[in-house]
Amino acid sequence: MKRILLLTLALSSMLSFSQTDEETIREIYTQSLTNGKSYEWLDYLSNQIGGRLSGSLNAELAVQWGKEELEKLGLDKVWLQPVMVPKWVRGTKEYAYIESSKKQTTNVNICALGGSVATNPLGLKAKVVEVHNFEDLEKLGEAQIKGKIVFYNRPMQADLISTFNAYGGCVNQRYQGAVEAAKYGAVGVIVRSMNLRLDDLPHTGSMTYDDLPVEKRIPSAAISTNDAELLSASLKLDSDLEFYFKQSCTQYKDVLSHNVIGEITGSEFPNEYFVVGGHLDSWDLGDGSHDDGAGIVQSMDVLRLLKESGIQPKRSIRVVLFMNEENGLRGGTKYAEEAKRKGENHVFALESDAGGFTPRGFSFDCSEANFNQVLSWKPLFKPYLIHYFEKGGSGADVSPLKSDSNVLAGLRPDSQRYFDHHHAANDTFDAVNKRELELGAATMTALVYLFDKYGTNPLPEQSQIKN
Incomplete structure (x- = not known):
C-alpha cells in the first residue's frame, strides 16, 4: 500500500511539473531573446571570417569554426562530411x-x-x-x-x-x-x-x-x-x-570541402531523423550575413535552445551546415545521397535561407494531413505574430531529401528588404537586427519541438493541439 502511495505521489508530482506546449514555446522564445547565441556566432562568422565562396580559404575556415562551435554545445555527435565543390575565383x-x-x-x-x-x-x-x-x-x-x-x-x-x-x-x-x-x-x-x-x-x-x-x-x-x-x-x-x-575571373578544378553536421540522438526513435540547416558558403562581395550566415547560426541555435529549454527530443535532430548551395548545391545533394545509401529515415527537414529578418511563418512541402496538423498549431504561434503557414517550397539544400511521406519546411521571414542585400557587397553584419535574428531561431525551434513531440503523418484525430 505504501509503495502504491509513493508511486501515486511521484506520478502526481511529474504531472504537476509538466509544461503545456504554450509554456514550452514561451520558454524557447525567452531563452533565445535573453540568452541567444545566434547574433554572437554571426558576428564572428561575418566579421572574423567573412565571405565564404566554395573552394576558398574562408570557406574552409568556416567549416572548422562550425565544427568547433558545435562541439562546444555538447551534442551527441559532430562530424564533417566530405564533398567536392567547384572553385571559382573572381x-x-x-x-x-x-x-x-x-x-x-x-x-x-x-x-x-x-x-x-x-x-x-x-x-x-x-x-x-x-x-x-x-x-x-x-x-x-x-x-x-x-x-x-x-x-x-x-x-x-x-x-x-x-x-x-x-x-x-x-x-x-x-x-x-x-x-x-x-x-x-x-x-x-x-x-x-x-x-x-x-x-x-x-x-x-x-x-x-x-x-x-x-x-x-x-x-x-x-x-x-x-x-x-x-x-x-x-x-x-x-x-x-x-x-x-x-x-x-578563373574557374579551377573541383576541390575538397565539407558539410558540418551535429546531432542530438533521439530518446525514443533514434532512427528517425530531423534536419535543420542552412548553407555555410556565401558569395564573396560581402560577408554573407543574410545569405546565409543568418540561417546557419539560427539552425545551430535550434539545438542549443532545445538543450537550454530542457527538451530531450524523441527523434534524432541534426543541424547541417551545407556547403556549396550558391554555385552547385553539392552539399545538399551529397547529404541526401549519403542518407539514402545508409538507409536513414529522414522524416522532417527545415531550412533557413531567406535572410535574418523578422520571421513571418513557414512554407511546407508535405501531405494534407501534415499540413492540417501545422494549421492546428497556429494558435501557439499567434502571440509571436507568426501567421504565415502555406504549402509551397522548402529550401534548396533540403529539397533532395524529399519523399512521399516526409515534411520539408522553409522559414519565411519578411522579404521586403532581402533583395537589397542579396549577393551584393552590402550583405554585411550591420544589416542584421539582433532581435529579428533571435526571433527566427526561436520560431524554428518551436516548430521542431512540435513536430518532434507529435510526429509526422498524423491520423485525422491526432491533428489537434495536445498539452
Whole structure:
C-alpha cells in the first residue's frame, strides 16, 4: 500500500511539473531573446571570417569554426562530411564604362557573375543591344546580335508582394543569359542586377554555360540597377554607343570541402531523423550575413535552445551546415545521397535561407494531413505574430531529401528588404537586427519541438493541439 502511495505521489508530482506546449514555446522564445547565441556566432562568422565562396580559404575556415562551435554545445555527435565543390575565383576588381559615339566615357558599376569566364586581359568593348527576355533575342536574330554585347534589362516585378516571386520571374536572364546570347553570336553579356531598389551595387549570382564548348563561352557580368537605368537611357539617345568591361575571373578544378553536421540522438526513435540547416558558403562581395550566415547560426541555435529549454527530443535532430548551395548545391545533394545509401529515415527537414529578418511563418512541402496538423498549431504561434503557414517550397539544400511521406519546411521571414542585400557587397553584419535574428531561431525551434513531440503523418484525430 505504501509503495502504491509513493508511486501515486511521484506520478502526481511529474504531472504537476509538466509544461503545456504554450509554456514550452514561451520558454524557447525567452531563452533565445535573453540568452541567444545566434547574433554572437554571426558576428564572428561575418566579421572574423567573412565571405565564404566554395573552394576558398574562408570557406574552409568556416567549416572548422562550425565544427568547433558545435562541439562546444555538447551534442551527441559532430562530424564533417566530405564533398567536392567547384572553385571559382573572381580575381581583381571588375571595371566598366559606357563610351558614347563622341568618345565620352562614364564609369559604371559591374561584377562578374559566378562561373563566368574572364574577358580578354585588355578587356572587351563592343556595341550594345538591349533585350528584356529570350524571345527578344529570337526576334532580333544573329544579324542584329552577332559581335555585340547583349544587355538584359528585365527588372524584378515591383507590384508582386512576394519578392521571391519577383526574383523568380527574372533570374533566368542571369543564369542562362550567356548561353542564350552566345547562340546568336554575342561577344558578352551584361545583366541588370536582381534588386528591387535603385542603387549603385551590382549583385552577383550563379550562371551556367550548360554544355557550351569552352571556346564559345562569353563573359557575363551584372550591372547595378542605377547603371542599368543609365545604360538603357543612353542607348535611346545614342544607339551607336559602346560598352567596355574587364574581368579576370578563373574557374579551377573541383576541390575538397565539407558539410558540418551535429546531432542530438533521439530518446525514443533514434532512427528517425530531423534536419535543420542552412548553407555555410556565401558569395564573396560581402560577408554573407543574410545569405546565409543568418540561417546557419539560427539552425545551430535550434539545438542549443532545445538543450537550454530542457527538451530531450524523441527523434534524432541534426543541424547541417551545407556547403556549396550558391554555385552547385553539392552539399545538399551529397547529404541526401549519403542518407539514402545508409538507409536513414529522414522524416522532417527545415531550412533557413531567406535572410535574418523578422520571421513571418513557414512554407511546407508535405501531405494534407501534415499540413492540417501545422494549421492546428497556429494558435501557439499567434502571440509571436507568426501567421504565415502555406504549402509551397522548402529550401534548396533540403529539397533532395524529399519523399512521399516526409515534411520539408522553409522559414519565411519578411522579404521586403532581402533583395537589397542579396549577393551584393552590402550583405554585411550591420544589416542584421539582433532581435529579428533571435526571433527566427526561436520560431524554428518551436516548430521542431512540435513536430518532434507529435510526429509526422498524423491520423485525422491526432491533428489537434495536445498539452
